[in-house]
Amino acid sequence: MSKFPAILTLVVLVLSPALADDLKDPMAPFTALSVSTDTKADDFVLSGVIISSQRRIAIINDQPYRLGSEVGNYQVTAINKRSVEISSDGSTRKLALRSESVGSTDETD
Numbered sequence: 001m002s003k004f005p006a007i008l009t010l011v012v013l014v015l016s017p018a019l020a021d022d023l024k025d026p027m028a029p030f031t032a033l034s035v036s037t038d039t040k041a042d043d044f045v046l047s048g049v050i051i052s053s054q055r056r057i058a059i060i061n062d063q064p065y066r067l068g069s070e071v072g073n074y075q076v077t078a079i080n081k082r083s084v085e086i087s088s089d090g091s092t093r094k095l096a097l098r099s100e101s102v103g104s105t106d107e108t109d
Contacts, residue, residue: 046095
């Protein structure tokens with residue numbers, strides 16, 4: 001009888017935990033990642049907004065942020081359909097989604 005299936009099974013069992021370390025738990029609580037603290041509002045790019053009945057999420061520099069999350073030295077203070085407001089030390093900046101499609105822009109925040 002061949003030893004290959006037994007060796008292959010042993011290798012898979014030994015390597016499985018090491019390979020699983022790179023996987024993220026899809027049920028883990030949402031946490032926003034911080035951007036370096038020396039960033040300016042001009043360094044932020046709003047690439048998406050997700051609004052549902054349960055949450056509002058802004059995608060800034062390819063990272064998800066909720067209302068109140070810190071983005072560098074700024075805090076997310078408003079998430080609208082087409083824009084996000086961030087504030088720091090009394091000043092507020094508005095980040096707007098860039099429209100890539102041609103058409104009517106009658107939609108308001």
